[in-house]
Amino acid sequence: MIPIRCFTCGKPIGHLWDKYNKELATGREAKEVFERIGIERYCCRTLFLTHVDWLSKAARYKK
Numbered sequence: 001m002i003p004i005r006c007f008t009c010g011k012p013i014g015h016l017w018d019k020y021n022k023e024l025a026t027g028r029e030a031k032e033v034f035e036r037i038g039i040e041r042y043c044c045r046t047l048f049l050t051h052v053d054w055l056s057k058a059a060r061y062k063k
């Protein structure tokens, strides 16, 4: 699961994960979603992006 806080700046992000995925599911770009849910720093964005990458890889292995 995604960390509760960003490792770099300490911003709480764990509660934004569901929101982030819901916004992504509507077809929005990740960059736009970050703006909508208030994730401005690159350190926090990187956490979300690397997490998504890991999930998509895991889904591929399932098949």
Ligand SMILES: [Zn+2]
Pocket: 006, 007, 008, 009, 010, 011, 041, 042, 043, 044, 045
């Ligand atoms: Zn951060």
